[in-house]
Amino acid sequence: MIYRGAGIMTLLTPVCMVLLIMWLFPDPTVKAGNTSLAQFLIGVGVGSAINTVVGLLLNRRIHNDGVHHHFFYIPMQWPALAICVICAVTFLFTKHKIL
Template identity: 55%
Template structure:
């Protein structure tokens, strides 16, 4: 499997962040379109929540060579989500 434990939340929380932002702060433009800034903010907030969730879930010490209890693509979920936060921040700064 590509995830173990709650590692699937690495995908779910950024998507939920985008959808919640789109629902509570609708855009006045064309129907069905969401501005890039809103997508980046929602994805970044959702991924930041996932970083904290991953740190909390994977806080138990483990022996060397033992995989994390909650991972996504064999990387602990907090580090995979941190990459998403950094990507959202870099794209936002470049725009």
């Protein structure tokens, strides 16, 4: 399996945040059902930041049942942090229109 425990949240949280941002703040400059790059990067970045904090809290102590929260055999907070940093760097280096 590619995830253990709550590791699947590494993928699900950013996707849910993108959908939530698309629903709450629709971009009038793009066609219906699409999103701008800025909205996508903000959604994935915020979702990954949330997931980084959750991963740090979940993997802070050793559990009695032996459950660790991993994604691709890496503790889930580290891939989420990498995704968050990539989104932030991409957002800073592209021409963007904020929400």
